[in-house]
Amino acid sequence: MKFLAEVQRCASCGAPLPISLVSSEIVCTSCAARHAVDAELRQRLNAYSYDARALIHAELEARFHAAFFVQNERAAGPLLVGVVGSALMLVVGGLAVGVASHDPAGLPVSVLTLAFIPWAAFIASACRGWWLMFAIPRPEALLAFAVARCAQCGAVRTFSAGSATGTCEHCQGTLLVPVQLAAQLLRETGVRAAAAASTKRDALRAAEAAGHRFVQPLVLLVVLGVPVLLGLFAALVLLGGPRLPAAAGLTAMALPVVIAVPFVIRAPLAGARRRGEVDALADRLLALAGPRLTGRT
Secondary structure, three states: OOOEEEEEEOOOOOOEOOOOOOOOEEEOOOOOOEEEOOHHHHHHHHHHHHHHHHHHHHHHHHHHHHHHHHHHHHHHHHHHHHHHHHHHHHHHHHHHHHHHOOOOOOEEHHHHHHHHHHHHHHHHHHHHHHHHHHOOOOOOOOOOEEEEEEOOOOOEEEEEOOOOEEEOOOOOOEEEOOHHHHHHHHHHHHHHHHHHHHHHHHHHHHHHHHHHHOHHHHHHHHHHHHHHHHHHHHHHHHHOOOEEOHHHHHHHHHHHHHHHHHHHHHHHHHHHHHHHHHHHHHHHHHHHOOOOOOOOO
16 A cells, blocks of 8 residues: 555654644643644645645536436426427417306316316326426435555554545554555546536537427427317307306316416425435535645635
């Protein structure tokens, strides 16, 4: 193993020093001797910790947005079909119901049935797409890490990205991350962040393309759907059959909307909770990287 972590011990008594890079001076807990922390060392490790933290956060942000764009791609079909179809049924069905409601005998059940079934289906499709958009999976992330040996006793110590100090579990010596190991961890974290950013861009392009694929079919649905549905409604009105009061028909048409409202409200709230979980995950990973250093924060 090529990395050796320096052991920080008191020059007066040899006891392990409680290194704290947030302070320019440390006091030995054994003999109370005071030791200055090298300013250049503090600056170097401070910069390393800051850069690693920024990359860790950037990776999580990119992975979260990539997951959101993937859900947008999945939601594009049912959401667009549902919204356009619902608008189509609202206009055509509203015209048919308005005309038929002037009949004192009421609204033909056949017209209500023909309007209700596609109306409810389109509402359900829109709700499914809306829910899919915010059903973002939690982006798991693991810190890059590498191992070094304690220069004092040879025991193995793991350093995660952003961690500037550590304690040897064998000899209890305070260790500083080796310069080469810190550079390696920073490179690995940068590669992970760049890969996440690339995934985010690809997911965004796929989501945009998914929306464009549905433009022509939806235009065709509107162009053909309006005259076909109006013709069917007119034919059913002329055929007659059992009838219902217009108020009962309107109540039935409003039922899918009432059922859909809780789903429409809950979906963005679920997305907000997922975002909060991602932020909490970022905080936990940054905490694992070690204490926040002074200077560049």
